[in-house]
Amino acid sequence: MPKLATWLREKDEKWFQPFFEKHPTLEICDARKGGVDLASADGLLLTGGSDIAPEFLRQEVPDPSVLDKDLDPARDRWEFETVQKAIARGLPIFAICKGMQVLNVALEGTLKLDIPGHNLPEQKDHDIQPLRSGAKATHRLEKVNSAHHQAIERLGEGLEVEAWCATDGIIEQVRLRDYPFALGVQYHPERGRIYDAVFEDFFDRINKMNRMG
Numbered sequence: 584m585p586k587l588a589t590w591l592r593e594k595d596e597k598w599f600q601p602f603f604e605k606h607p608t609l610e611i612c613d614a615r616k617g618g619v620d621l622a623s624a625d626g627l628l629l630t631g632g633s634d635i636a637p638e639f640l641r642q643e644v645p646d647p648s649v650l651d652k653d654l655d656p657a658r659d660r661w662e663f664e665t666v667q668k669a670i671a672r673g674l675p676i677f678a679i680c681k682g683m684q685v686l687n688v689a690l691e692g693t694l695k696l697d698i699p700g701h702n703l704p705e706q707k708d709h710d711i712q713p714l715r716s717g718a719k720a721t722h723r724l725e726k727v728n729s730a731h732h733q734a735i736e737r738l739g740e741g742l743e744v745e746a747w748c749a750t751d752g753i754i755e756q757v758r759l760r761d762y763p764f765a766l767g768v769q770y771h772p773e774r775g776r777i778y779d780a781v782f783e784d785f786f787d788r789i790n791k792m793n794r795m796g
Contacts, residue, residue, distance in 0.1 A: 585793035588624040588665065590614045590658050595630055598773040602782045609786065614661050621668050625796065626675040626789035629666070629682025631771060634733060635659055635694075642693045649697035649732075663689050675788035676765040677781075680731055683757065683767030690739025690759075701753060702732045708774055713749035720745035720756065722781050727770035729755060734769060742767070764788040 585606075591599065591613050603611060612619040621627075633651040637644045639659045644650065662682075666689040669676055678686040684694055706712055707730040716723045724746070735754040738744070746756035759765035764785070772778030 584608050584610050585625045585789050586610045586612050586623055587626050587628055587789060588612050588614065588619050588621055588669075589628040589630060590632075590661060591628075591630055592632060595773070598771075599630075602773065602779075602786075606786050609789070614665075615658070619665075621665055621672075624669075624674065625792040626677070626785065627665060627669040628785075629662060629676065629678040629685050630773075631680035631682065632658065633681070634696075635681070635684060635688060639663055639688065640694065641688055641691060644696065646696075659685070670759075670762070670765070673763055675763065675785060675792060676759070677785040678765070678767040679773065680769060680771055683769050684733060684735065686759075686765070686767050687735050687739040687742060687757070690741060692735060692739030692742065693737040695734045695736045695753075697732055698734050698753060700751065701734070701748070702730050706730045707771075710775055710777060712755075712770070714746045714755055715749040716746040716756070717744060719743075721758065721766070722756075722784070724770075724777065727755065727768075728775050729770040731769055 633653045636654045636656040636659050662685050710726045710728045712727050712729045741760050742757045743760050744754050745758050755769040757767040772781050
């Protein structure tokens with residue numbers, strides 16, 4: 584049985600469940616609910632959440648008031664440790680919203696700590712933000728439901744940009760170069776109906792990893 588390691592907020596479970604249900608043999612190992620043995624995992628899902636706590640960032644925070652009030656250092660610690668272990672094993676990684684920022688920082692990147700125009704109510708659940716995709720992008724989407732107030736500033740080592748916001752150039756999709764599968768998206772594919780191919784690509788990689796193991 585393939586195993587997926589993640590840290591999933593209770594309020595986000597309803598969004599991911601329809602995608603998980605399509606793969607009934609997939610075991611979801613949620614670190615929020617207990618210990619997760621990454622040595623037996625076949626993939627890592629990094630999901631949305633509160634801002635990364637300052638002690639894990641690779642930069643100064645001139646104005647701490649721009650950060651979320653509900654930081655979760657315990658989750659951050661688990662995710663940063665787990666990313667390194669997952670990469671060392673070559674596990675498939677799918678990083679969503681905060682997850683993409685965690686992946687970037689784990690690879691020595693930095694963040695824009697507060698950006699305008701990307702966290703409007705109508706952006707949260709509606710695919711309205713236009714994207715500009717690079718020629719090598721594996722998944723190309725014209726519009727997405729991107730809702731966030733932080734974004735990648737300096738790219739982490741080995742990451743390459745696959746898509747940007749068409750209106751202001753904010754990075755919205757990255758991939759880890761020369762790695763089997765590590766995709767980061769700033770938007771929220773779990774909240775939409777046009778992202779099945781992205782999830783299926785990830786789950787297919789998990790199943791292949793499981794068969795190899």
